[in-house]
Amino acid sequence: MKETGTDTVLVYASQVTARMRYIFKELFPLVALTDSREQFAAYLGVKICYAKEKFCNNTLWIVPYGLLEQENIRSQEITFGEWKKKKVFFLTGGDLPFDVFSAAFYLLSRYEEYLPHEKDQYGRYSHVNSIAYKEAFLDTPLVNEWMKLLEHELRERCSQLRFAIQRSKFSFLPTYDVDEAFSYRHKPLWKNILGFFRDLLQSKLEQVVERGNVYSGRKQDPYDTFDWIESLHEKYNLTPTWFFLTILKRGEYDKNLHAGSKPLQELYKRLSSKHNTGLHPSWQSGTDEWLLEKELNKLVEITGKPITASRNHYLRFTVPHTYRRLITAGITDDYSMAYGNVNGFRASYAAPFRWFDLERNMETGLVIHPFCFMEATSFFNQHYSAGEAGKEIQYYHDVVKKVNGEFITLFHNHFLTEQPQWIAWREMYEDFISRNFSREAFK
Structure with a gap:
């Protein structure tokens, strides 16, 4: 030969x-x-x-x-x-x-x-x-x-020959899960009344005032950080992917507005018109399996565009069952490959790869996109401060860049608010982006 x-x-x-x-x-x-x-x-x-x-x-x-x-x-x-x-x-x-x-x-x-x-x-x-x-x-x-x-x-x-292994260029993909689009606004009056008295009884006076200001229209909903996030993308020329929780019935872990909510639909349509969009299959869809395709079809109806990407809520999935269901539903790219309790490389790999169905001993067309950093994991499970999480995200960026991989991060809109308990996380994220993706960073 x-x-x-x-x-x-x-x-x-x-x-x-x-x-x-x-x-x-x-x-x-x-x-x-x-x-x-x-x-x-x-x-x-x-x-x-x-x-x-x-x-x-x-x-x-x-x-x-x-x-x-x-x-x-x-x-x-x-x-x-x-x-x-x-x-x-x-x-x-x-x-x-x-x-x-x-x-x-x-x-x-x-x-x-x-x-x-x-x-x-x-x-x-x-x-x-x-x-x-x-x-x-x-x-x-x-x-x-x-x-x-x-x-x-x-x-x-073979020093005189040209060839390549893996990816040849580092890339960064910021992704976001919209688990709860709004904290107060657009929710039923009775929910806000109950929340008001609950916060009052628990002496959460800042939340009482905040809820009143938002519901009366004097202040923007704290979870509505989408314009600020979008401004980061525009400033640093980033192309994100959004994953939308599109629930047809609320549950213990599915707390977003109902998929029929007009304000929610307007938000999803606006974001999806500019960026890549994926489904965030609900927690309940992992148990009531008929929900997956219904949620997917509803998101397609809302956005008016095909949806072929997904990331499971709470990263709840099992192999091979969940992946087979996604393939059957028409999903071609999944972004769930990470652990929910610790950051790191679940597959020890920092690049997209096709899923191999071990039970059937065959490769499939489903592409897995592993990610290695989620801010909620840093906070809730690893108990990091915003400063410690900033060092962690920088470490993962650097190690992925060193191997010319794809660095995918996961943030949530409700983690990037200006509320006192979250403002440091918002600042940490902005600092990370500006430090690594500004024009000066590439000089």
Whole structure:
């Protein structure tokens, strides 16, 4: 096989499987797999021998652990080692001390989430079950870092050739969940009356005054921070994605205005006319499954545009069930890949990737967009101050930028108010944006 003039990486494996095709395509922009030794030996480009024995010079040799040849799901024996100061597992041999492709597949496929585990208080897979938490690399996009080191190994063997691994350029995507669009305004009079007396009995005098001023029209609703957020986007040339909670019935965790509310519809229509928009499936849709498509259809009706992105409320999802439901509903991109109780990299990866359905042993068209920072997690679960959260978001920005990944943040409109308890968080966010995305920051 002669060099074709492309940057294609050719991989030899004695048996080419669905798992191999998936993980190699995820990690290399251009890749081809072959089980022909003759074809592999004749190729003049970048090549990887993924086999028990090395049979060709000028190639990187990686010994398979065996996970990619399997078709079932079973507990795996995981032993950790170190390679170039990075944690590694699925130790084998060859030019690398571990099977980087099996390890990457294990993390991206969320293999461990298919195994028996205890759930958290919301019925979600808990971060304490994960090897990333147990081995203290939850704050690291480990797969991206492995790929950068792998690229170095390949360039040492083929320095004159051009090729690429993963993404080639850092990007930033600010995202927002609208869980509750308004604190007081547009809510029924009886709710505000009950709230008024509740706050009065609890001596929350600031809220009593605030509620009265908002309901009388003398002051803007504190949760209505949308114009301020939009001004940040315009000032720093950012393109956000909004996720709208579109409830058809209120519940304990679904407290937004009803989807039939005219003010809510006007807000959603205005924001979606300028920016990318996704559905924020309600908590109840995880139990009453018929709600998902109804909420999606309602948001399409409100915005007048197709909706193909989603992020689950409270990050409540399970694999493979939730992802299959999203695919059936017509969702092509999901942004739920993170933990609700701790910030970090749930899949140890900082770039979009397609979901692989382990039970069916097949790749799907659903694209997963992992994020690593949510302000509510910093506050409620990690108990950080705004200043500590500012250092945390900056850390995640820097580590993702270092691996040329996609840095996605999650904020809520009700966290960015000018209320005394939240003003420091608003200032922290504005400071982070101006420090990293102003014209001066790129000089």
